[in-house]
Amino acid sequence: MTSFSPGTFAPAPGRGRLSRMLLTQARTEFVLTLRNGEQVLLTMLIPLGILVGFTLLRVLPVPNPRVDNITPRVLALAVMSTAFTGQAIALGFDRRYGVLKRLAATALPRWSLVAGRMLAVLGVVLVQLVVLGSVAAALGWHPQPAGLAPAGLLILVGTAAFGALGVLLGGALRAEVVLAVANMVWLLLVVAGGIVLSVQALPGPLATIAAVLPSGALAEGLHTALMQGATPWGALGVLLAWAAAAALLAARTLRLS
Numbered sequence: 001m002t003s004f005s006p007g008t009f010a011p012a013p014g015r016g017r018l019s020r021m022l023l024t025q026a027r028t029e030f031v032l033t034l035r036n037g038e039q040v041l042l043t044m045l046i047p048l049g050i051l052v053g054f055t056l057l058r059v060l061p062v063p064n065p066r067v068d069n070i071t072p073r074v075l076a077l078a079v080m081s082t083a084f085t086g087q088a089i090a091l092g093f094d095r096r097y098g099v100l101k102r103l104a105a106t107a108l109p110r111w112s113l114v115a116g117r118m119l120a121v122l123g124v125v126l127v128q129l130v131v132l133g134s135v136a137a138a139l140g141w142h143p144q145p146a147g148l149a150p151a152g153l154l155i156l157v158g159t160a161a162f163g164a165l166g167v168l169l170g171g172a173l174r175a176e177v178v179l180a181v182a183n184m185v186w187l188l189l190v191v192a193g194g195i196v197l198s199v200q201a202l203p204g205p206l207a208t209i210a211a212v213l214p215s216g217a218l219a220e221g222l223h224t225a226l227m228q229g230a231t232p233w234g235a236l237g238v239l240l241a242w243a244a245a246a247a248l249l250a251a252r253t254l255r256l257s
Contacts, residue, residue, distance in 0.1 A: 015107040022112050022119070025103075029120030034127075039086050043124060047078040047132060050196075055139050060196070068143070071136040072151075072222035077195050078128040079155055080215055083121050083162035084169075085186045091117070091170030092178030100256040114254070118163050125159055144229030151225040154232070157239045158218040164246035165214070171254035189215040198223070214242045 015021075033039050051074045054060060055067045062069050094100055103113055133141075143151070169185075170178050190196055192206055194216025199207050210216035221235030 018109070018112070021108055022116055025108065025112060025116030026119035026123070029117050030123045033086065033090070033120060033124055036090075039090070043078060043082045043086055043128060044131065047074050047081065047128070048135060050074055050077065051132060051135060052139070065140065065142075067136055067139045067141045068227060069223070071132070071141050071143075072226045073195055073198075073219045074132060074136075075129065075151075075155070076158070076215065076219035076222055077190065078132060079125055079158050079218060080162050080189065080195070081186065082124050082128065083159045084166040085182045086124075087117065087121055087163055087166030088170035088178050088182040089175075091167060092173065092175040092182075095171070095255065095257055096175040098257065104256050114167055114250075117167070118160070121163050122156075122159060125155065129155070143226040146229035147225035147227070147231075150231040151222055154218060154221045154225060154236060154239065157236060157243060158214065158221075161214045161218075161239045161243035161246065164243050164250055167254065168246050168250040171250055189213065194219045212238055214239055217242075 033043075051067075051070060054062065054070050091100075100113060104110060108116075166182075169182060173181065192202065192210065193213050194202070194210040199210045199216050199220055201207075202210055211220070217235040217238035221232040221239070224230055224232040224235070
């Protein structure tokens with residue numbers, strides 16, 4: 001029996017490099033997210049509207065300078081909208097339409113189905129930071145330079161925490177249930193989770209709860225970093241705990257259909 005050395009014949013079908021497959025999937029997810037009108041409304045237009053509206057209009061009693069106090073909370077809202085709500089809804093409907101089952105039948109490892117989505121989420125968050133930061137700067141935002149690095153770390157860990165929560169929700173429930181629950185949780189966290197109102201402005205028991213929620217930890221942590229130039233280790237610890245716990249649960253409950 002004649003044998004041939006590898007590379008004798010072309011093309012030579014086979015699985016591509018894992019890094020290339022992962023980046024290709026992440027790029028696809030990123031483009032699909034930006035093409036989705038509902039996702040753009042949730043992740044970009046609503047935070048922009050809150051940033052401009054609350055800065056220029058005295059709807060809420062916010063200390064001066066208003067834009068410096070509002071911007072960190074808007075950034076937290078943008079991260080939560082993209083990594084949690086948008087991710088959960090997209091994953092739920094991908095399961096419903098059999099997208100994950102088809103991807104799982106390819107050479108893509110199962111872990112890359114989640115990793116590719118998370119890379120795409122990070123890409124969308126980066127776009128949000130550029131757009132929102134530019135608009136805030138035009139409105140007079142002056143963050144503390146010493147707090148930029150801690151704020152970047154908080155955003156990275158916050159994206160991981162909310163992304164894991166999004167996968168946990170979207171990977172376990174039916175699409176219609178995910179849509180309702182994700183939007184309801186988003187609204188509750190915006191109103192009473194330390195996003196629009198600071199933890200200190202909430203009633204006693206609610207303030208205690210909001211301080212240990214990922215929304216409150218991210219908003220207060222960004223506020224401390226960008227306003228005071230300090231590293232909020234407590235908020236970072238809360239986010240790390242949520243990220244680890246949600247990731248472990250999501251890995252056990254994720255379903256492909």
